[in-house]
Amino acid sequence: MGSASSFRGSPRPRAAAWAPGVSRRRLLRCGTAGAASVLAAGPLTGCASPARAGEPSSLSVWDLFQGGDGLLMDEMIAAVSRGPDGFDVERTILDWGPSYYTKLAMSAAGGRASDVAVLHLSRLAGYAPGGLLDPFDLDLLAEFGVTERDFAPAVWQRTRHRGTVYAIPLDVHPFIVFYDRGAADRAGLLDAGGELAPMGSPEAFLDAGRALAGATGHAGVLFGHVTDTAQSWRQFAALYAQTGAAFTLPDGGPPQIDTDAAVEVVTFMQRLFDGRTNPNNLDYNGAMAAFMDGRGGMVMLGEWELPTLRASGIDLGAAPFPQVFGRPAVYTDSHSFVLPHQDDPDPARRREAHRYVARIVKESLTWAGAGHIPAYRPVLDRPEYRALAPQSSYAAAGEAAVLDPPNWFAGAGSNFQNRMCQPLQSALLGNTSAEKAVRQMIREADSLLRRPNPVA
Amino acid sequence: MTTTVPAGAAAPAPPEPSPPAPPRRRPARGAGNGGLFVLPFLTLFGLFLVWPVVQGLWMSLTDASLTLRETRFVGFANYAEAFGDPDVWSSLGNTFFFTAISSVPLVLIALAMALLVHSGLAGQWVWRLAYFAPYLLPVTVVTLIWTWLYQPDLGFGNQLLGALGMEPVGWLSDESVAMWSVAALTVWWTVGFNFLLYLAALQSLPATYDEAAALDGAGAWRRLWSVTLPQLRRTTALVAMLQVLASLKVFDQIYILTKGGPNGSTRPILEYVYDVGFTGYRLGYASAVSYVFFAIVIVVSVAQLRLFRQED
Numbered sequence: 077m078g079s080a081s082s083f084r085g086s087p088r089p090r091a092a093a094w095a096p097g098v099s100r101r102r103l104l105r106c107g108t109a110g111a112a113s114v115l116a117a118g119p120l121t122g123c124a125s126p127a128r129a130g131e132p133s134s135l136s137v138w139d140l141f142q143g144g145d146g147l148l149m150d151e152m153i154a155a156v157s158r159g160p161d162g163f164d165v166e167r168t169i170l171d172w173g174p175s176y177y178t179k180l181a182m183s184a185a186g187g188r189a190s191d192v193a194v195l196h197l198s199r200l201a202g203y204a205p206g207g208l209l210d211p212f213d214l215d216l217l218a219e220f221g222v223t224e225r226d227f228a229p230a231v232w233q234r235t236r237h238r239g240t241v242y243a244i245p246l247d248v249h250p251f252i253v254f255y256d257r258g259a260a261d262r263a264g265l266l267d268a269g270g271e272l273a274p275m276g277s278p279e280a281f282l283d284a285g286r287a288l289a290g291a292t293g294h295a296g297v298l299f300g301h302v303t304d305t306a307q308s309w310r311q312f313a314a315l316y317a318q319t320g321a322a323f324t325l326p327d328g329g330p331p332q333i334d335t336d337a338a339v340e341v342v343t344f345m346q347r348l349f350d351g352r353t354n355p356n357n358l359d360y361n362g363a364m365a366a367f368m369d370g371r372g373g374m375v376m377l378g379e380w381e382l383p384t385l386r387a388s389g390i391d392l393g394a395a396p397f398p399q400v401f402g403r404p405a406v407y408t409d410s411h412s413f414v415l416p417h418q419d420d421p422d423p424a425r426r427r428e429a430h431r432y433v434a435r436i437v438k439e440s441l442t443w444a445g446a447g448h449i450p451a452y453r454p455v456l457d458r459p460e461y462r463a464l465a466p467q468s469s470y471a472a473a474g475e476a477a478v479l480d481p482p483n484w485f486a487g488a489g490s491n492f493q494n495r496m497c498q499p500l501q502s503a504l505l506g507n508t509s510a511e512k513a514v515r516q517m518i519r520e521a522d523s524l525l526r527r528p529n530p531v532a
Numbered sequence: 533m534t535t536t537v538p539a540g541a542a543a544p545a546p547p548e549p550s551p552p553a554p555p556r557r558r559p560a561r562g563a564g565n566g567g568l569f570v571l572p573f574l575t576l577f578g579l580f581l582v583w584p585v586v587q588g589l590w591m592s593l594t595d596a597s598l599t600l601r602e603t604r605f606v607g608f609a610n611y612a613e614a615f616g617d618p619d620v621w622s623s624l625g626n627t628f629f630f631t632a633i634s635s636v637p638l639v640l641i642a643l644a645m646a647l648l649v650h651s652g653l654a655g656q657w658v659w660r661l662a663y664f665a666p667y668l669l670p671v672t673v674v675t676l677i678w679t680w681l682y683q684p685d686l687g688f689g690n691q692l693l694g695a696l697g698m699e700p701v702g703w704l705s706d707e708s709v710a711m712w713s714v715a716a717l718t719v720w721w722t723v724g725f726n727f728l729l730y731l732a733a734l735q736s737l738p739a740t741y742d743e744a745a746a747l748d749g750a751g752a753w754r755r756l757w758s759v760t761l762p763q764l765r766r767t768t769a770l771v772a773m774l775q776v777l778a779s780l781k782v783f784d785q786i787y788i789l790t791k792g793g794p795n796g797s798t799r800p801i802l803e804y805v806y807d808v809g810f811t812g813y814r815l816g817y818a819s820a821v822s823y824v825f826f827a828i829v830i831v832v833s834v835a836q837l838r839l840f841r842q843e844d
Binding site: 175303490505 | 595597598599600601619679683684685686700702704705706707789790791792793794795796807810811812813814817
């Protein structure tokens, strides 16, 4: 919930400016949305005003980084707060997930949100069209040394809505594989450089799973998906994109999906997690625990688990998600900075917000410590980043990034991902066939598409 | 009791002298003061309960969303959509199923525990504490504990079954099992509250009936069936009523445990309202669905009230 630091701001001079502009609609919105969020998250979330006049450098920032990520973000904020042109940042950390996105939407709908917030790039389509975000001024960013050329095209193209840029990516955080170097070596899966050799085909991956199972004496590839609302979808989306087929969600439906390719992918997932070589009934924590216990040679996870896995003392290797179909593709998302909508933004503050975003993305070498791939490419080229192991071994994942199909209901922590995971779980557990699972995924996507679009 | 005085007719002069004026005024002044004392409560009640209820009813007739889009009046379109929405029906079905499979054990087990403790078991306070302690835990802690118990690979449940030579069960991943798992958690967690209500009722029962029955030669079972349980009827009505309402409102433990999965088999109606309204931004539609549910809860409550009144 809201951290104590959010109370450090100046008093709220905007309270007076409120009255003249109160329309019935705004009153309703602040009354209902605001009341709910005030009840849920303390007095400064819903309709709180950002610190303003008299303290032009105090920026309010919302993010969802807890644990190790949160500490690294503290470090980066401390770095940009030093010196004469340092920032005075009021940071509010909120719990990640659907609740974060609800609060962000409410604060922006109230029109007086924080100056800068973090948004998963996959959620942009649910925020930019509804007017919940304000666009970035690219000239202003260029003035502070950040331009389009500094980002991977696969990621940058998702920062735009109708040609306007609404988000500046901080990182790319792909779904990858971690492996036990010892087991992979015994299974003969490493190349001359000691890195995981490319797989190249579904059969090769199945063989690799069997070889790893032989090497560990337990399981080959671990994957925790039971009762998880994202994992199966991440895996499916990566493999499906590798077939070269597209999955799009046009408004009004029906979803565009290559059924044959989808069935092929789900069938492959069923073969891979057959319950013998690789267990098919693990949940997220179970898979983590099994890998850290040495009961599996490889585990499919987000790179953000790097600090946890490293703490276990395993000789840890990491690689982009193995390419087994036609072309390289890695399921990914990106923590990005956005400017939540403010009804009456102060130009000087907006300028500071741009300068802040530019400064922070340049600090993202620190951010790479948690395993994330910095989105700002000049950082990737620095020798310090290249020396980071195993982070640099999957940096290429950013170039083959595949995000959720853009639509208002899709993206990180969304109901869409949850609904896609349900049939996939049934298929992996052997309760349903690949064909039926794919049919249900299409049905679920279609029913979401048929709903009236609340952000259009 | 044979003579009746018609209302408004001049009453026969009371035998005592009519009460003096001051005592008549005193209650009036007291009522005025009472109003003042109640005012803060009434204000908060109106502001945070009555007003949102009215506001929600209005919202259910609009296409209100969490975004900046202009809100339009849509009449009963949301209600029409709700009645045709298969997810509304399936989640309502889940809610009623959960209510059925959780309420019955929550009443019966609580009664059994209270009778056991009341029967004079040694170490009373240990039993009371043990039965009531889980109720004190926050939902997140309870759910975390049970997530591990239900863990498919390392969890206590499947380890135990394995030790007994039985096949593992998909506690939370099997559509036909998941709701039972949720109910088991809920019974463990909340049965202590009903237990306390029953225990309090048992302790306030006059011992004389029981003693009289014992003197007449009634055995322990006979006294339980014919003396104790009938006297507990009012408590049972209260416990059952509170329990059904509480079970209908199920949300938190399911939301944390399964997010409504697998395949929506544990998604209660309140989670659907949450999904539609807060992650789907459609406040108008979510309000309509919650009003449909509100109406159902009122019908259930009235029906229950009548049922127990007849028994009385």
